[in-house]
Amino acid sequence: MKKAFLSFIVGCIVFTTSAQTSITLNTDLAKTQINKHIYGHFAEHLGRCIYGGIYVGEGNTKIPNTAGVRNDVIKALKDLKIPNLRWPGGCFADTYQWKDGIGPKANRPKMVNVWWGGVTEDNSFGTHDFLDLCERIGAEPYLAGNVGSGSVKDLSDWVTYVSHPGGSPMSELRKQNGREKPWNVKLWGVGNEAWGCGGNMTAEYYANIYRQYATFMTDWDNTSQIFRIASGASDGDYAWTETLMKNIPHKMLAGVALHHYSVISWTDKGPSIDFNEGHYFKIMQEAWQMDEFIKGHSTIMDKYDPQKKVALIVDEWGGWYSVEPGTNPGFLYQQNTMRDAMIAGLTLNIFNNHADRVRGANLAQIVNVLQSVILTNEEKMLLTPTYHVMKMYNVHQDAMLVPISIESPSYEYQGKKLTAVSASASKDASGALNISLTNIDYSKPHEVTINLRGEDFSKISGQILSSAKINDHNTFEQPNKVAVKDFSGAKLEKGVLKLTIPAYSVIVLNVKK
Template sequence: MKKVLLSLVACWLVLDVIAQTKITLNSDLAKTQINKHIYGHFAEHLGRCIYGGIYVGEGNTKIPNTAGVRNDVIQALKDLKIPNLRWPGGCFADTYQWKDGIGPKDKRPKMVNVWWGGVTEDNSFGTHDFLDLCERIGAEPYLAGNVGSGTVKDLVDWVSYVNHPGGSPMAELRKQNGREKPWNVQLWGVGNEAWGCGGNMTAEYYANIYRQYATFMADWNNTGKLYRIASGASDGDYQWTETLMKNIPHNMLSGVALHHYSVISWTDKGPSVNFNEQEYFKIMDEAWKMEEFVTRHSTIMDKYDPEKKVALIVDEWGGWYSVEPGTNPGFLYQQNTMRDAMIAGLTLNIFNNHADRVRGANLAQIVNVLQSVILTNEEKMLLTPTYHVMKMYNVHQDALLVPISIESPSYEFQGKKLTAVSASASKNAAGAMTISLTNIDYSKPHEITINLRGDEFSKVSGQILASAKINDFNSFEQPNKITVKEFAGAKLDKGVLKLTIPAYSVITLTLKK
C-alpha cells in the first residue's frame, strides 16, 4: 500500500510539473496571407548600428566589406531573408537632411546627433549607401521622411531623387552622383512618433500635416501608388488611431504605425543579462500586451475601414533594457539572451495570427542597438538568439495563415498569470505546414497535443532553440553557445501531433504529406 501511495504522489508531481497544452489547427481553412513585411527590421543612426555595425568605411582593410558595408553582415541579413529595412530612424529621421548624405563623401556637411549621444555625424552613410545595401540583401527599403523639422519640398525632392526616371532636377542630380536608374522606393513613413520626438503634435494637427505631405508625394514611374505610412500611436493611445482613421482619407493612407517596447520601467529598465524572475515576468507581461494593442487598434480601424485596406504597421517593437555597463548611455547597446528569444517568438506569433490587419513590422534594431539580431566588435560578429528565432520563423513569409485555437495553462508568478504557450501556423504553396511554438514559462516544460484538421500529414521534422539558463547569451568568446538544433521529439499519429516543449524555448515543426 505504501508503494502504491508513493507511486500516486509521483504521478501527481509529474502532472504538476508537465503542464498540458491543447491546440487545434484547421489547415483547410487557410485563406489569409501572412505578409512577408511582418518580418522587417529597423536601422537608425544610433550608437553603433550604422557606423561600426553595418558600415565600416570604404577604406577599411581590416574588416572585409563591399563599398564600406561589412560582408559578414550582408551575408547574415541575406540568410535571414529580410523583406524590408527601415531607415534612417526613429527620432533621428526628423532631424535628418537627406541632401547632406549624397555626393562626394569628403564634401558632405557634418551634423550633431542630438537624440543619440550627441556624437558628430559625418553623413558618410547616406541614401545611396542605404539603398544599395537593400539591393544587396534583397530587402525593400522603407524610408522614414522628416516631417518634424523638414518641409514638404524636402520630402518631395527625396521621393523624386530616388524614384524619378529622368528629366527632373532631382533625377539628374542622382545621375550626377553615380546612379542612372531609380531605386523605385515604395515604402515611405510620413514622419515618426509625431506625438513625441517627431514634433510633439496633437493627433488632429498631425492628421492635417499628413494630408499635406501625402498630397504632394507622387510616383512618377507608375509602378503603383506609393505605400504611405502615417506616424501612429504609442502603446494603448487608441484616440490617436481613431483620429487618424477618421480624419485622413483612406485613398491617401496605406498604413498606420504602432510602437510598443517591452520595458520594465522607463526610469529603471533593468539589466539585459543578470535579471531575476520578477524582471523576466514583467518583460513577458509587456510582450503579451502586444496582443491587446494590436486587437484594440485593429478594432478601431475596422470601424472606419471594414474592408481592411489600411494596414497596421508595427514598425518599432522589441525589448528595451539598461545599456551594458561601461557603454555610452545614448548608444542603447544591450546583450541578447533567451529572454529576447521569448519576446521574438511570442510577438511573431501575435503578428502572424493578426495577419488580416498587421501587414508590416520592424524589429528594433538590426545591429548593436536594443534587441539586435547581430552584434559586432571590430572584426568580430555574432548572431543573437533573436536572429535565430527570426530565421526559424521566416518560413511563414507570404504563406497562408492556418486558423488556430489554443488552450494553454498559465505561467504564474506572485499571484499573477500569463499564457505560457503561444503558437501560429501557416501552409505554403506546396501544401507543407509549419507550426511555431514558444513557451515563456520560466521553469516548466509543457506537453502539447495538436489536433490536425483539414489535411493528412505523414512526416514531421523540427528545430528548437533552447539553452540551459534563461540568462544565457552568445558572446564574442562563445558566439555559438545558443544555436538552432534539430528537434526529433514530435510524434505524429493519426492526425494527432504530440511533443514536450522545454521551459523558455522556441520550436518550429514542419509537416508534409
C-alpha cells in the same frame, strides 16, 4: 506492488512538473496571407548601429566589406531573408537632411546627432549606401521621411531622387551621383512619433500635416505604388488612431504605425543579463500586451475601414533594458538573452495571428542597439538568440495563416498569470504546414497536443532554440552558446501531434503530407 507504487510516484512527478496545452489547427481553412513584411527590421543612426555595426568605411582593410558595408553582416542579413529595412530612424529621421548624405563623401557636411549621444557624424553613410545595401540583401527599403524639421519640398525631392526614371532635376542629380536607374522605393514613413520626438504634435494637427506631405509624394505614372505610412500611436493611445482614420482620406493612407516596447519602466529598465524572475515576468507582461494593443487599434480601424484596406504597421517593437555597464547611455547597447528569444517568438505569433490587419512590422534594432539580431565588436560578429528565432520563423513569410484555437495553462508569478504557450501556423506554397510554438514559462515544460483537422499529414521535422538558463546569451568568446538544434521530440499519429516544449524555448515544426 513496489513497482506499481514507484510508477505512480513517477507519474505524479511528471504531472506536477509539466502542464497540458491543447491546440487545434484547421489546416484546410487557410485564407489569409501572412505578409512577409511582418518580419522587417529597423536601422537607425543610433549608437553603433550604422557606423561600426553596418558600415565600417570603404577604406577599411581590417574588416572585409563591400563599399564599406561589412560582408559578414551582409551574409547574415541575406540568410535571415529580411523583407524590408527601415532607415534612417526613429527620432533621428526628423532631424535628417537627406541631401547632406549624397555626392562625393569628402564633400559631405558633418552633423551632430542630437538625439543619440551628441556624436558628430560625417554623413558617409547616406541614401545610395542604404539603398544599395537593401539591394544586396534582397530587402525592400522603408524610408522614414523628415516631417518634424524638414519641408514638404525636401520630402518630395527625396521621393523624386530615388524613384523618378529621368528628366527631373532630382533624377538627373541622382545620375550625376552614379546611379542611372531609380530604386523605386515603395515604403515611406511620413514622419516618426509625431506625438513626441517628431514634433510633439496633436493628432489633429499631424493629420493635416500628413495630408499635405502625402499629397506631394508623387506617384507619377501609377506604377511605383507608393505605400504611405502615417506616424501612429504609442501603445494604447487609441484616440490617436481614431483621429487619423477619421481625418485622413484612405486613398492617401496605406498604413498606420504602432510602437510598443517591452520595458519594465521608463525610469528603471532593469538589466539585460542579470535579471531575476520579477524582471522577466514584467517583460513578458509587456510582450503579451502587444496582442491587446493590436486588437484595440484594429477595432478602431475596422470602424472606419471594414474592408481592412489600411494596414497596421508595427514599425518599432522589441525589448528595452538599461545599457550595458560602461557603455554610452545614448547608444542603447544591450545584450540579448533567451528572454529576448521569448519576446520574439511570442510577438511574431501575435503578428501572424492578426495577419488580416497587421501587414508590416520592424524589430528595433538590427545591429548593436536594443533587441538586435547582430552584435559586432571591431572585426568580430555574433548572432543573437533573437536572430535565431527570426530565422526559424521566416517560413511563415507570405504563407497562408492556418486558423488556430489554443488552450494553454498559465505561467504564474506572485499571484499573477500569463498564458504560457503561444502558437501560430501557416501553409506554404508546397502545402507543407509550419507550426511555431513559444513557451514563456520560467520553470515548467509544457506537454502540447496538436489536433490537425482538414487534411492528412505523415512527415514531421523540427528545430528548437533552448538553453540551460534563461539568462544565457552569446558572447564574442562563446558566439554559439545559444544556437538552433534539430528537434525530433514530436510524434505524429492519426492526425494528432504530441510533444513537450521545455521552459523558455521556441520550437518550429514542419509537417508534410
